Every structure is written in C-alpha cells, then in structure tokens.
Amino acid sequence: MKAVERQVGVALFDRTSRKVALTPVGRNYVSAACATPDPGTLRVGYFGSAGGRFL
Numbered sequence: 001m002k003a004v005e006r007q008v009g010v011a012l013f014d015r016t017s018r019k020v021a022l023t024p025v026g027r028n029y030v031s032a033a034c035a036t037p038d039p040g041t042l043r044v045g046y047f048g049s050a051g052g053r054f055l
Contacts, residue, residue, distance in 0.1 A: 005012050012026035022030065 014021050
C-alpha cells in the first residue's frame with residue numbers, strides 16, 4: 001500500500017501502532033476506484049507479523 005501512496009503522492013492511510021484507517025483522501029480514492037466502469041476487485045490483506053513493516 002505504501003507503493004500506491006508513493007505513486008499517487010499522498011497518504012491514503014493513517015497508521016498507528018494499534019490500527020490503520022483510511023484518510024479522507026484515501027476514502028475519496030477508494031470511492032473513485034469503485035466508481036469506474038470496471039472497478040475489478042480491491043483486496044487488502046494483513047499479516048500481523050509483517051504488517052508493521054509494509055503498511
């Protein structure tokens with residue numbers, strides 16, 4: 001997900017040691033992605049042991 005943030009140039013998630021939540025820009029990004037004619041599937045997974053390094 002950090003790669004996507006680097007690509008779009010903004011933070012899409014607020015990250016803390018206890019949770020990850022969409023920023024207002026992130027919510028708009030997801031809404032726009034879902035509004036496309038063929039949005040496909042967006043799946044986000046999380047592995048507790050690796051999440052801190054990649055999210």
